[in-house]
Amino acid sequence: MDAPKTKIYGLVAEFETPTQIVDAANKAREAGYTSMEAYSPFPVVDLHEAVGFKRTKLPTLAFLGGLTGFCTAFSLETFTSGGAPSFVTPFLPDWFYYPVNIGGRPLNSWPAFIPPEFELTVLFASITSVFGMLLLNGYPRIYHPLFNVPRFSLVTTDRFFLCIEAKDSKFDLQGTKQFLEGLHPYEVSEVPE
Amino acid sequence: MATEVSHTGPSLRPDPQPPMVGGKHSFDTMTDKITSVIFAVTPKGWIFGFAISFLVLQVLLMSITYLLYEGIGIWGVNIPVGWGFDIVNFVWWIGIGHAGTLISAILLLFNQTWRTSINRFAEAMTLFAVACAGIYPLAHMGRPWFAFWLLPYPNTMQLWPQFRSPLEWDVFAVSTYFSVSLMYWYIGLIPDFASVRDRAPNQLLRMIYGILSLGWRGGSMHWHRYETAYLMLAGLSTPLVLSVHTIISFDFAVSNLPGWHATIFPPYFVAGAVYSGFAMVINLAVPIRHYYGMKDFITDKHLDNMAKVMLATGLMVFYGYGVEAFMAYYSANEFERDLMMKNRVFGPYGLFYFALIFCNGLMPQVLWFQKVRSNEAILFIVSIIVNIGMWLERFVILMSLQRDFMPSAWGQYSPTFWDISTYIGTFGLFMSLMFLFCRVLPMISIAEMKHLLPEAHVHSHNDSHGHTESAHGGSH
Numbered sequence: 094m095d096a097p098k099t100k101i102y103g104l105v106a107e108f109e110t111p112t113q114i115v116d117a118a119n120k121a122r123e124a125g126y127t128s129m130e131a132y133s134p135f136p137v138v139d140l141h142e143a144v145g146f147k148r149t150k151l152p153t154l155a156f157l158g159g160l161t162g163f164c165t166a167f168s169l170e171t172f173t174s175g176g177a178p179s180f181v182t183p184f185l186p187d188w189f190y191y192p193v194n195i196g197g198r199p200l201n202s203w204p205a206f207i208p209p210e211f212e213l214t215v216l217f218a219s220i221t222s223v224f225g226m227l228l229l230n231g232y233p234r235i236y237h238p239l240f241n242v243p244r245f246s247l248v249t250t251d252r253f254f255l256c257i258e259a260k261d262s263k264f265d266l267q268g269t270k271q272f273l274e275g276l277h278p279y280e281v282s283e284v285p286e
Numbered sequence: 287m288a289t290e291v292s293h294t295g296p297s298l299r300p301d302p303q304p305p306m307v308g309g310k311h312s313f314d315t316m317t318d319k320i321t322s323v324i325f326a327v328t329p330k331g332w333i334f335g336f337a338i339s340f341l342v343l344q345v346l347l348m349s350i351t352y353l354l355y356e357g358i359g360i361w362g363v364n365i366p367v368g369w370g371f372d373i374v375n376f377v378w379w380i381g382i383g384h385a386g387t388l389i390s391a392i393l394l395l396f397n398q399t400w401r402t403s404i405n406r407f408a409e410a411m412t413l414f415a416v417a418c419a420g421i422y423p424l425a426h427m428g429r430p431w432f433a434f435w436l437l438p439y440p441n442t443m444q445l446w447p448q449f450r451s452p453l454e455w456d457v458f459a460v461s462t463y464f465s466v467s468l469m470y471w472y473i474g475l476i477p478d479f480a481s482v483r484d485r486a487p488n489q490l491l492r493m494i495y496g497i498l499s500l501g502w503r504g505g506s507m508h509w510h511r512y513e514t515a516y517l518m519l520a521g522l523s524t525p526l527v528l529s530v531h532t533i534i535s536f537d538f539a540v541s542n543l544p545g546w547h548a549t550i551f552p553p554y555f556v557a558g559a560v561y562s563g564f565a566m567v568i569n570l571a572v573p574i575r576h577y578y579g580m581k582d583f584i585t586d587k588h589l590d591n592m593a594k595v596m597l598a599t600g601l602m603v604f605y606g607y608g609v610e611a612f613m614a615y616y617s618a619n620e621f622e623r624d625l626m627m628k629n630r631v632f633g634p635y636g637l638f639y640f641a642l643i644f645c646n647g648l649m650p651q652v653l654w655f656q657k658v659r660s661n662e663a664i665l666f667i668v669s670i671i672v673n674i675g676m677w678l679e680r681f682v683i684l685m686s687l688q689r690d691f692m693p694s695a696w697g698q699y700s701p702t703f704w705d706i707s708t709y710i711g712t713f714g715l716f717m718s719l720m721f722l723f724c725r726v727l728p729m730i731s732i733a734e735m736k737h738l739l740p741e742a743h744v745h746s747h748n749d750s751h752g753h754t755e756s757a758h759g760g761s762h
Contacts (some may be wrong), residue, residue: 111744118506134313135477135736136509138744144506145509157500166458169438173446191446198450205450208533212458215526216465219519226515230508233500240503246484248504249477251313 100286102238102268103129103258104247106278111137114253117276118143121257124272128253128261131253132239151225157213159223166213167206241285256284307582307738316735320478320728321485323578327718331577332725339717346711349704350425355670358428360704367687367699372422374680375709376533378562379716380460381555381676384527385563386412387467390474391523400591402734403583407574407723408567409471414719415566416464418712423456423586425708449585452536459533466526470519473512476502531556538683539576544621545630545686548613554606561646562676564592565669570720572666574729583730590659595654596672603679604647629689630682634698639682645675 094244108114117196118131122145131144156266171177175192176199182190192200227233239245239256248254255278257269266283273281311319353360363370386408393401424430436457438447447454479499486492502508529709535555538546568589575584584653588709631639649671652658659665736742 111742115744131506132504133506133509134317134481134504135733135742136332136513137742140506141510146510149507149511149514151511152518155515170449173438174449188440188444191444193448195450202450206535207453208455208529209449209458211529212455212462212526213523216462216528219466219469219522220516220523222518223473226473226511227500230505230511232502233497235496235501237501237503249316249481249484249502264318269329275608 101259101266102284102286103261103264104266104273105239105242105254105282105284106273106276107247107254107280107282108255108276108278109251110251111140111253113277114255115140115143117255117278120271120276121255125263126261126269128258128264130256130258132248132252132256134253135247137253138232149229151222151229154225155218155222158225159218162215163193163210164275165217166210169199170206170209171203174200174202174206176203196219203211211213238286239286243284244280244282252279307585307735311582311739313440313736313739313741316480316739317485317600317732319580319582320730320732320735322484323724323729324482324726325485325487325491328725329577332721336718336721339714339721342711343713343718344711344714345707346421346714349708349711350421352704353425353708354430358426360702362700362702362705364697364699366690366695366697367684369426369684369687370699371391371701371705371709372426373537374684375679376422376714377555377680378420378677379415379422379712380463380534381531381559381562382566382673383412383415383419383463383467383563384531384556385567386410386415387463387470387523387527388560389567390470390529391520391527391621394517394520395524399590399738402738403580403730404469404567404571404588404592405734406474406727406731407570407720409467409474410720410723410727410729411563411566411570412467413464413471414716414723416460416467417719418459418716420464421708421712421715437715452533452540453535455536456587459530463526463530466519466523470516470523472477473516473519474731474734475727476500477504478728478731480504481732482728513565527545528556532561543690544619544625545614548610550609550613552607554603554609557599557606558600558676558679561596561603562673564596564599565676568592568596568665568669569673572662574724576662578729579726580730583735584661586660589662589665590656593653593659593665593668596669597650600646600650600653600672607643607647625686625689630686633685633689635682635685635688638678642675642678642682645671646679649675 106117108117114131114133115137118129118140119128122143127145129144131140133140169205172189173191175182175190177185194200239254244252245254255273255276257264257273264267270281307316361370361372363372380566386405389401389408390405390412392404415513424433427433436447436454440451447457476499479495480502483492483495483499486495532552532555535551539548539551540545571584571589571592575581611626617623630636650668652664658668685699688699
């Protein structure tokens with residue numbers, strides 16, 4: 094084949110079953126490819142490990158998000174209600190200090206502060222999980238070179254795709270194409286950038 | 287090889303054992319069946335139903351407009367009953383929403399496969415029910431344009447909200463609940479938006495759903511993070527949903543009023559919420575599966591399971607009524623006793639109490655019978671009665687306000703035309719949103735449904751030698 098006139102993003106092989114895509118990804122990883130990704134209509138068990146990815150850090154992020162939420166609610170309630178220790182209160186700005194005496198109850202009525210603390214913990218942790226997931230995945234990204242491959246639209250129905258990207262150091266159009274064809278895919282196509 | 291990994295704990299891929307998909311379906315026919323509803327010509331029945339709902343929605347708009355013009359004096363509320371239909375309906379709608387979260391989060395954590403086909407519209411139901419609920423406290427403020435005063439923000443008045451008040455807790459609980467439910471629902475929809483995008487018959491639809499899908503491509507690492515986030519949201523929503531109705535019950539239980547000041551309130555409110563919510567899910571599932579031909583996905587087994595959940599939560603609620611009455615007697619507090627034995631049961635709305643016991647306690651006992659659970663018409667009617675019963679429950683609890691301590695301070699509440707029209711109007715809002723949802727969004731989760739098919743499982747290499755060990759790791 095002649096050298097491509099347009100720059101290419103990579104080569105994509107189409108498979109028909111989840112078993113095939115896991116096998117293909119394992120073989121590609123064992124062959125030394127690193128810049129690749131497998132695409133599927135639904136999450137396939139441990140496919141990300143076959144491709145060579147590690148576990149996501151998302152749970153740690155969500156934990157930190159939840160902790161931030163708790164601290165936010167805790168300090169907000171304690172400081173504005175005048176419940177902070179007396180050596181702290183002189184340093185609080187006026188607008189952040191609003192002690193109200195209700196029937197002689199303590200200013201730092203921490204048990205009554207628990208519900209908002211709980212809610213903000215959940216809220217911040219959820220926001221971190223959702224937006225963390227989207228941002229780590231690089232979404233929103235409406236356009237992607239893979240959408241140039243007409244059959245790639247089947248990835249949301251019933252087909253599985255393995256894409257070896259051109260930026261891989263081992264990538265070479267002829268050799269990689271032969272390698273992918275050796276995996277018995279339904280079809281191998283070039284992905285124009 | 288990644289095929290020998292044992293899979294413990296809950297995930298998006300439930301155990302494939304119980305066949306929760308009827309008929310013969312492949313990934314392709316399944317995607318087709320669910321997305322085709324969106325691309326099809328608008329059915330006449332849909333136009334008819336939406337038109338009626340939209341008309342009823344106008345009743346809500348009229349009621350709210352007149353309320354803003356005239357003030358809450360148009361309602362029947364006054365001292366001693368400062369809350370009337372507004373709090374009853376608020377609690378009722380929020381409670382209905384809770385079944386959606388229970389189905390989407392708690393049943394996911396318990397690996398219940400049958401939740402898959404009903405979670406999408408149950409979550410939609412949650413959002414719309416919470417939207418309906420949110421109208422009432424805002425309208426009840428009298429000056430809803432100052433609603434933001436409830437939020438903690440630095441202001442020129444140098445005031446802060448009263449963080450010790452259950453009503454302020456409500457602000458945090460309900461707004462968090464709505465936000466988390468919305469995010470949960472949306473990320474569930476992302477892969478399905480991509481399915482719709484890839485099947486869209488024209489450029490415009492492809493663009494709209496493409497933008498909604500955020501460009502989803504289904505990469506393995508994307509799915510991994512997606513599943514992690516989804517599972518974490520389920521784990522976070524589970525205590526959240528319990529906390530929301532607990533806090534709503536605090537609105538009552540934290541006060542000193544006879545009939546309200548009871549520790550049974552939080553658990554019994556949560557059980558009641560799930561009870562009415564499942565009734566509403568059945569009320570929606572029966573027509574949806576009938577009119578859209580989704581009986582392969584929402585099977586009789588689904589209805590049966592939902593009826594069982596209803597029966598279980600119904601018994602908990604009934605137990606709650608018993609404990610309430612017993613504790614009033616056992617407390618030896620004459621105000622509690624008077625309220626429970628005289629005013630609630632034989633007072634001005636005594637008939638409502640007996641109606642409530644019938645609707646929520648006695649009538650649902652028919653769900654013990656398999657014949658009833660498998661008959662969708664009877665199930666539909668039972669669910670409506672349960673929802674009426676749950677509305678009566680909140681009303682009866684609220685009417686404790688009529689007769690508190692001193693008879694000289696007693697009063698009588700009766701709803702006005704505008705109380706009733708606002709309530710009817712929120713049905714218009716709820717149904718209009720539900721109709722729009724069925725028309726433009728995939729009403730069943732496509733990506734998750736695919737897991738229920740046997741083809742979705744990775745087989746190890748031994749398969750060709752006669753072993754049929756699935757990658758799910760020896761759960762057989």
